[in-house]
Amino acid sequence: MLKNWKTGITTVAAAAAVSLPMAASAELSDDVLKIGVLSDMSGVYKTLEGPGAVIAAEMAVEDFGGSIMGKPIEIVSADHQNKADIAASTAREWIDADNVDMLTALDNSSVALAVQGLAAERKVITLNTGAGTTALTEEQCTPYGIHYVYDTHALPVGTATAMVKNGGEKWFFLTADYAFGHSLRDNTGAVVENLGGEVVGSIQHPLSTNDFSSYLLQAQSSGAQVIGLANAGQDTVNAIKQANQFQIVQGGQKLAGMLVFITDVHSMGLDIAQGLQFTTAFVWNQDEEALEWSNRFYERHGAMPTMVQAGVYSAVSNYLKAVDEVGSDDSDAVRAKLGEMELNDFFVKGGKIAPNGSMLHDMYLVEVKSPDESESEWDLLNVVSRIPADQAYISMEDTKCSLVNK
Structure with missing residues (x-):
């Protein structure tokens, strides 16, 4: 019809x-x-x-x-x-x-x-x-x-926890300047601080940004061990590609893609994205x-x-x-x-x-494969660990939703 x-x-x-x-x-x-x-x-x-x-x-x-x-x-x-x-x-x-x-x-x-x-x-x-x-x-x-x-609570539970526990205690955020970016930055920062880490700075960028150079230079000079990307889609791809041009990872800082999709990894290529860890709800294979x-x-x-x-x-x-x-x-x-x-x-x-x-539902911490590991065009991710639903999501005891009777 x-x-x-x-x-x-x-x-x-x-x-x-x-x-x-x-x-x-x-x-x-x-x-x-x-x-x-x-x-x-x-x-x-x-x-x-x-x-x-x-x-x-x-x-x-x-x-x-x-x-x-x-x-x-x-x-x-x-x-x-x-x-x-x-x-x-x-x-x-x-x-x-x-x-x-x-x-x-x-x-x-x-x-x-x-x-x-x-x-x-x-x-x-x-x-x-x-x-x-x-x-x-x-x-x-x-x-x-x-x-x-x-949601922006489930994402950092896997990614930020793993990075802080591996020594990434000081964070600086590049944040998409609207509700999603702010929520992801705030929730990730809370995870970092609850684990004993520190947020040393944050800068906001407009949605659909082509030039991240000024934002990345501030992050690079911040003294942070981890640069958290509180953005998504092409913004994340652009930020990671330009970070590679500035040799940020080669200089000793780590990138944390707080919301990354398999299409982002495919767009960047394994040479640039290999080793990147992020949290996802689904892996196609x-x-x-x-x-x-x-x-x-x-x-x-x-x-x-x-x-x-x-x-x-x-x-x-x-x-x-x-x-x-x-x-x-x-x-x-x-x-x-x-x-x-x-x-x-x-x-x-x-x-x-x-x-x-x-x-x-359960979430998954994944890591981008190296070019040598990949067996086909879309064989891009290894599952590192499963994050149980009761760890990933805000509990009904802690929710601020007015519909829930506690």
Whole structure:
């Protein structure tokens, strides 16, 4: 069932498959289930989520059977351009005019906070897979907001802990100047200081920065043992490449990429990225199940999936399962069902969605392979250790979310 949206909004509709008649008690608003993929389709985060998120969502719908309770499933997509006002305007139109039932991707923390708040007012579920700020499940948690793949608490637990314990006690941060960067810097700094380390300085840079030279020179002269990159996507790639030109690592300082994706490593190449450690929720060849899905994704996208692209598939799949089980797209019923479910697929094993909206699951500390270790173009990472969910995420005892009764 195909519908044309306004210019600038990409539409992908999944064809309805023949299905058994739906149960008498089952109901879908407008006789269709609509899922909105709102992502950066053209900017600094395009590669890590972007069009690949739409492909992942399409795959989830197709693997589910193409329809639900005898009714079609539609996917609509749009480019939020990393602007909260554009994202909110798009989400408002989708929800109010087009009856979109669930929103996913949202790979920018400012965008995600704006959309999650607006969607909650309208009782629409958001399954955020791309943004990182813990505010989504802490100070600005909502009954309908779910933070699915990672957050800025889970990332430093693995990376910063490993680096401090290996002697990297003094840190300087290069910070993307918006909600995500600030949250990642603050959470990483807290981990460093709790382990007895010290934050000796920080400097902020605009989103989508091409020239990091002045920022890197300040970090180089700071006396820090570790330069923490509290940014993501092409900003991280640019910072690491330019740090290599300044021979920062050769000079004795270490780089800590606090949010790194496999596409970043692929872009930089192993000569530059080898030895870099970071925390991730997913590695495409971590087991046979992940490998099988990732190869299918690669056939359609031309690149192996990032953790957030794999997370979109998992999030959409489990949302569809919840809708099917309750026999309705009613957000309260579906959110309650999601909270009851144990999530198990190629992306997550034993995952649980907590009352504050965090999807609690294990994370992985990985290290970039050397060129000699790699056996193929995308064979880039070694898993160093697994980080259990109860260590990676903020506990319900410590959460600031007002929805949680302690």
